[in-house]
Amino acid sequence: KRNNDQILSPVGNSLTVATNIKRKKSESETEANPTKYRQGTLTYFDKVNPIVYLQLLPDSVSTMERINELIDNAVQENKHNSSYEIGDHIIAQFTDDESYYRARIESYSDSTKTYAVYFLDYGNLDENVPVDHLFSYPDELKQIEAQTYKYSLENQTSQTWRKSVLPLIEEKQNETIDFYFINENQSIIRIKFSENDSHIYNNQPRTLNANISGTNKDCFYIHILPDSDTLICEMCELLETYKGEHQTSNQWNLNDLCIVFDNEQEKYFRGKILSINNENYDVQCIDYGNILVNKTNDDIYLLNNDELLKQSPLAQKCRLYGVKEENQKKAIEEVIKNITPTENVTITVQNDQDDSCMLVMLFRNNNEIVNDLYQSDNDNQ
Known part of the structure; x- marks a missing residue:
């Protein structure tokens, strides 16, 4: 388990990962720092949030060669279904380059009679694929895991991502990059852009002491300490007086x-x-x-009462950073709603560009990180 100091210290945390995670050394790890860096092909990236998709090297090379052989054979056989269900695995022709890739049906449009598909080995979507551009899926392909992995980039908000990092990422699409894992479940990474790129990752998150004040299905609310204690008491007195x-x-x-x-x-x-x-x-x-x-x-x-009307809400809305939607709900139901209002927690704010909701890391008194309990190893299955 990570603690708060490890989250806030990229150097210390990377050393922890390097010494504590036991795995075979990849041939792709650089000789200069064999315990830290890995290599991957950058296949896709999100233009709004700090998320990238990588094929891990050298592991994916031979696997992708076999996948492409099977795809070519399937396209030659020219087998189609008249329709497909959401979740079906198929081979789809990508609109932009007219090449064929493994994909999964995400949705269907009655108005355009086209399918939206997610490309399993690359991470991107094509939202307008006609049924005659979809092909049946060979059994052998079903046995091969998706070759792209989804990662969050360390210490980035949506704003720093768009302004500073995205231009650098765009130059590296389909290129080999060096990176290393920041957290134990290998969902957050640091990419090496240059020898002097530390400024990219120096966006240290704000740290707050707080109490959990309430929960809903997919979010929770906090009172920031110590200011909220006094404000809550004052609010209670005003409400009794001006109900x-x-x-x-x-x-x-x-x-x-x-x-x-x-x-x-x-x-x-x-x-x-x-x-x-x-x-x-x-x-x-x-x-x-x-x-x-x-x-x-x-x-x-x-x-x-004007004083009551003008006062901003004292509860701040939060969601867990780096946690998928279904796991947000599980975390709230299983853990967060059971945290008593008297338990002090620590919050590190990873992204508060949207004033209506903060994306946070949530630490409990025993240094347990709630986010880590609900992060999947990857998001592509």
């Missing part, structure tokens, strides 16, 4: 701000109307993040 009147003349509308009473806690909270079902309302407690469901007008009050 106001019930809505009488008109019904509540979506996104209306209000004061809501929680019967279980016997407390008042600032709220926002999220959904309306007849005379029942789902209300989010904006200073905590949790949602109170099926509230009636008896529990909802007008929010008329």
